[in-house]
Structures are given as C-alpha cells and as structure tokens.
Amino acid sequence: MPRIEKLDPHVADLIAAGEVVERPASVVKELVENSIDAGAGIITIEINAGGMNYIRVTDNGCGMAPEDAGTAFLRHATSKLRGAEGLEAIGTLGFRGEALAAIAAVSRIGLLTREAGAREGVNLSLDAGEVIDASPAGCPEGTTIIVRDLFFNTPARLKFMKSDRAESSAVASAVLRCALSHPEVSIRFIRDGKTEYHTPGDSRIDSCIYSLFGREFFSGLLAAASTEESIAAAGYVSSPSAARGNRSYQFFFVNGRPIRSATLQAALEQAFANNLASGRFPSCVLYITTGLGNVDVNVHPAKTEVKFVSDKQVFDSVYYAVLGALERGRAATQEPGPGAEAAADLGSRIQNAKSGPKSSRTQNSEGGFKSMQVGEYRRNFTSPASQSPIFSPDSPFEASLRVIGEAMNTYIIVEYQKSIWFIDKHAAHERIRFDALKTGAYEPMSQSLITPVVCRLGHDGVSILLENSEMLENLGFNVESFGDDAIAVRRIPAEIDIGDAEPALAEICAELGRGGTAEPVRRDNIFKTVACKAAIKAGKSSDMRELETLAARVMSGEISQCPHGRPVAFELKKTTLDKEFKRI
Ligand code: ADP
Ligand code: MG
16 A cells, blocks of 8 residues: 655645646736735736736735735735634635745745834845745835746646637736726736726715726716625616627626626626626626625635525525616616607606506506406507607607508618617517506506406416415406306406417416516516517507607617517618718
8 A cells, every 4th residue: 555645845835836826817816815915005917928927916905014014925825814803804804825826936036124103124035935045135115026927837837728819808807807896996907007996085986987998888887785683785887778789898806806606696786687698798897795794705716706695585686676776767868769859858758657646547446447348449459659748749849750550560760860670569669568567657457357268277377376365366367266267357458469368377377386586576577578478569550649659768768678678679770871872
C-alpha cells in the first residue's frame, strides 16, 4: 500500500490557489475587495491583454506597514479576524486570509505600499510566492499591487484560459459589479490603455449607474423600492421599452454583494410578464437588504450564489418593487409609442374614463350582473367603442388617423402621419381587455345561456372551479356542480362565444391547479385567458367603427404588446416605400 504523506506546502498552495484564483477576473475581484476593506475612496484598476500578463490595482487605503507587507502573502494571514470569535465573518464576508497567498503562488508580484502617516513605504517583489526583493520606497499613501504572468508556473491552468478578449470582458464585468456594490468608492478601470469606467464615488447609486452605463441606459430606468417584513429591495429596473435581447444587464446585490439567483431573476421577470415581447429581457440594478441570518452565502465557493431562508419573501419583495416601478412608470408617462405626441392629451382622457362611474355595467339582483340574451348584448355592447367612450369625433388626433380597412380579416391598415401601420386586431383588443380587467376598469357582463353548457373537467377540476366560484362570478361565469365530474355553466361573459366557454374554463382550471405560481401572476394568467377569449377574433370581419376605435387606441401609444408579449402594431414608413419605388 502506498505510504500516506503530507503534501509539500508549495503544492498545497497551488491547490488552494486553484480554488481562489480561477482567472484574471477573480484576481481583480480579490484585489479590489482588499482595497475596499482597506478603506480606499479611490481605486484604479488597469489590465492589459485580458490581464494574463499585467494587472495593476492602486488604492488610497490604509496601506501596510513594511513588516506586515510580507506577512500578507502567507496563507491564512489576515488582519480582519482575531481568533475564533470572528469565525462567523469567514462565512459571511469571506475573510480567510487566502487571496493574496493564492495569487502570489501563481504569478509574479510587485507590491508598493505605505501606511497612512508613515515616513516611507516598502517595495516588495515576489516570484511564485517567494519574496525575492524588499526595499524601502518613497510612494503615496495606500497600496499598489501589480500581478504579472498569471499562471506562469501552472501550465495546466494556463490551458484553461480563454482568449484575451474573453478574459478581458470577464474582468470588466467583475469591476462593474464591484463598482455597483460600492457607489461610495470612485473606481476607474483602464483596459489596454483606455479608461473604460470611472465612477464618481459620491455614494449615489444613480450617478454610479449613469457613469457606468451612460445616458441612454440610465434614461430608460425606473426607480424601484419595496419593504417586506424583514427584507428591503431597492434600485432601478428598465422600462419595458428599454428591454434588451439578453440578461447581461441584470444585476442583483444581496447585502452589498453581487449575487446570481434564480429566485431573484424569476421575480424580476414575472413582474414584467405582460409587458415584454418574448425573447426580450428586463435590465435591473437591485439591492436586497436582509438580516444576515436570512441568507446562506456558503453554497458557492466564490459566494456568487446564495440560498435564502425564505425564497417566497425574497421573491415577493423584488416582485412588488418591480411591479410598483412599472406601475408608477406607466402612470407618470404614457409609454412612448406610435403617436406619443397625442398620447399625453389622450392619456388624461383615458384616466378620466377609467375613474369615472362604470356606466356600462347594469346592476340587478342576480349576482350583480344584468342578464340578457346574446343577440341583445351583441347589438348593444360588443363594439370596443362601448367600453371606451373617450374618442369624440372632433378629436384632432383621430382626425389625423385614417383607417384604410382590414386585410385578411386580421390586420387593420392605418395611415398615420408619414407611415402605414398594420395592427393585429385580436392582439390589440386582447391587450385592451387585459389592461382593463387588471385595473378594474372593465367587469365583464354576463350573458345567460338558454341551455347550460356542461363541462366535463374531472373530479379535481370540478372541485377547483367550485371552490373559486366567487372569483368566476366576478369574471362573468356562473358555474354549478353537475354530477361528480362535471359542471353546468349557466352564464358566461357576454363577449365570449358559447363554444369558447369550456376551453376558457379548462384553462382557468389548469391555472388554478398549478402550484408554485405567485398569486398576482396567477390572477394575470386568468385575466389573459378571459381577455383572449373575449377579444375580437382574427379571421372574422369587423365593422369599420370597431377598427377605428381599436386603431385610435393603439396609435395613441396606450399599448404596444399583447398580454403574451407579441407586438400589436407594425410600421411601414413612407421613406421605406419611397425607397422601394426609387423615389428617393
Ligand atoms: P483577507 O482579505 O481575507 O484578509 P487577503 O489574502 O486578501 O486576505 O489579504 C491579506 C491581508 O493583507 C489583509 O487582511 C490585509 O491586512 C492586507 N491587505 C491586502 N490588501 C491590502 C490593501 N490593498 N491595503 C491594505 N492592506 C491590504
Ligand atoms: Mg481579501
């Protein structure tokens, strides 16, 4: 049997190094965190060619005394813990006294440091962890560490490195996260001789974001904040119109540390669920603050993932913060869309119409809904105009719109200013219905069915629907049990075709039976079902008045996507036509 032997300390260092130092980005992260721990207010990070050959981090922090400078590179050397009472901090803050030793073991290091108030500083050179030179030096207060030739003595690790470009962008993204988590520190990042980021360090999140991402990104942001029991979430989210094609601008911080978390991502995206086209993603910079006991940071060695004691609480805090931001954003400005100039004026009229008395709903004793026959209802109420008495014929906005007609019984063709617009009439109407259901501006009217529709939805389905009969009643459905595995539907929302009653209820039933969905999301999904079934159908012809009303609402900028995220309108510019016909 082979003898068991203790590892050579050098080999042990290399193994430890592999755990802490994966690539240039992890070196930069550790060095910047040390500078922040040292109380620096200004940190400059410079890399060349991805950081494999050259990384420099300079700070104006507390610096190190000459006798401490060498010690800092020994394993388990830290000034941040004193004995076992600080052990908890190892878990929460990651002070293990390992980073400098690990980095030094796999590179060549130059250290220049002077303690605040000291007459002179020290210049130290290390090669693979061995001090090869130490001499007094005149230098500014603070610390500069230069890391050269990373992994020069571990060829196996070197092989894992990606292109300079990939390493360089990983460094940039690490710096970005450090900067966002410390707006109180001014961070300058120089990549291949060019300053890429420079944050002001004025403790303001907004100026920090502005300096990192620029004016355009910043101007698309909405402020978000919420406080649940023991969790606060605050920061910024993108407005729906500023969504991107990927998630690379989603930044979450938990108790000040950058974190990846499926829960936080889901909360963000579910709050946006009805406002984004598929394949588009919101951006955010969100800070979650909670008691240290509510998070476990030790699930990932680099502590970039966390486990929450209560996923639901964290989910809710982010979900409601984002939802609130979106709602305030909508209230403050109409979403800029086609015809946005006219929207401001129109917006106030829409608001008035929403808050006014719900005149179209007629009360009677039976469940609060007026019952009438289908034909009577259709004659009086099915045109979209009946729900939105906000367009007067004398409106200058409407006058500037010309509905040319509809194509394929599906697309409304509109001339507006210098463009032709195509509007998906079902998608547009569905969105209007959905928004109205959500805001309570629209309560579906019931139509009594002469012959009840019997839906066989199985035992579970029947009990789910009966348990929720009150909610269904509010939506315009009246359901009763009909044997063990079926229900009889006596009334349905007036705009839903009888043939759609069973599919609608089956969808609602499936939604109610599905676990793991946040309540507001579930409610939205049910509204989507009703809105979809109650909307004008593609493929069926509509009268001109309906088309005009829908077109006016879409062109006002009130809506831009259907509840499922598909676009509602498509613009063909006059200039495009002119180009096609070689007029310009
Ligand atoms: P840790 O950060 O866990 O203490 P490190 O290996 O990263 O371990 O650093 C070791 C020690 O070196 C720190 O505890 C600190 O005393 C000192 N140190 C490292 N970087 C700096 C710096 N930029 N300014 C002042 N002191 C530093
Ligand atoms: Mg450290």
